[in-house]
Amino acid sequence: MLTFLAIAAGCGIFFLFTLFFGGDSHGDVDFGHGDVDAGGMDHGADGHGSAPSVFSIRTFMLFGVGFGAAGAIAKHSGYTVLGASLWGILLGVVMAAIGYF
Secondary structure (H helix, E strand, O other): OHHHHHHHHHHHHHHHHHHHHOOOOOOEEEOOOOEEOOOOOOEOOOOOOEOOOOOEHHHHHHHHHHHHHHHHHHHHOOOOHHHHHHHHHHHHHHHHHHHHO
16 A cells, blocks of 8 residues: 555656646657657647647656555555556546546
8 A cells, every 4th residue: 555655646746846846848758769858748639739748757757646545545445456456547547637628
């Protein structure tokens, strides 16, 4: 259970840090070219403005918070590590989707 709590706390702290001190960038990782674009902004579908990437650092951190929190709750409720991890993945995807949209 402590592992799940550590994941949730670590990702939550890092998410808050990037939220307050990250500026306007989304910290996107560009897997197509093999480089990291930590300061750039993506353009929306119309070519104006910025939109976060599915692979942004903030989206990953929201997934980690959801994964850790749901895993800790499920483990405390008596689920096995595998069951708690599955619940964590489910809530992690939900939280990342909410943060993305």
